[in-house]
């Protein structure tokens with residue numbers, strides 16, 4: 641059983657996805673993840689592994705239409721013509737005739753091409769049916785407000801950095817108020833937060849792995865997660881969360897680990913790509 645969340649496009653997104661950023665061998669880890677029951681795979685033009693992701697989906701034997709696949713527009717491709725051209729290239733590399741979700745990877749507000757123009761091109765792809773839903777990643781409130789105001793269309797998803805050391809709660813609340821699903825990238829803080837004593841103590845208390853404790857916290861906050869792993873055992877364990885509920889005081893103890901801006905693992909989105 642996979643829990644799904646409704647998108648404003650009418651589609652459903654599985655709350656637990658499989659991340660492929662920095663995957664050692666995307667084809668084999670994606671096939672492993674699908675065999676383990678994941679039904680949502682996250683890739684990007686930037687990761688250079690879309691061909692491997694497509695290969696992994698086919699190798700798994702799981703029908704394409706049962707898998708929710710996301711890819712993202714790379715940073716050099718914000719001009720509307722490049723959105724169209726590179727989207728076609730992504731489909732070719734994946735070997736699919738549609739993706740479930742296409743995201744603008746970073747806002748790059750300092751570029752000559754205004755991301756509002758990029759967003760309009762994304763909406764054309766949605767109209768074509770080959771991107772079944774469209775959204776953004778790493779967008780801050782001011783970026784979201786501009787694209788919504790200019791087009792009247794709200795991104796289905798904002799994929800942003802969220803993990804215990806960077807809870808990102810203001811931006812999450814902003815998205816929630818507008819019906820934008822939040823997907824948490826680096827949900828485990830790239831693995832670095834697994835050894836935090838609060839996390840390891842909760843893992844011991846509940847007889848769970850540290851990763852399951854952190855992922856459970858995300859799920860109970862209502863976000864999508866896309867943990868990455870190269871290891872088959874960890875791939876399986878990271879989605880083995882059915883029936884796991886942290887009590888409110890344990891959720892609060894994890895949220896209290898938030899270090900605010902100091903907890904980011906990546907530059908502020910207004911600086912990224914400069």
Ligand code: A2P
Nearest residue numbers: 826827828829830831851867868869870871874
């Ligand atoms: P590995 O691929 O060797 O499992 P994030 O998704 O936050 O970016 O974190 C990914 C990092 O966390 C990777 O280094 C991954 O290493 C590690 N990781 C993922 N799942 C687990 C787990 N269950 N236990 C320990 N480390 C994990």
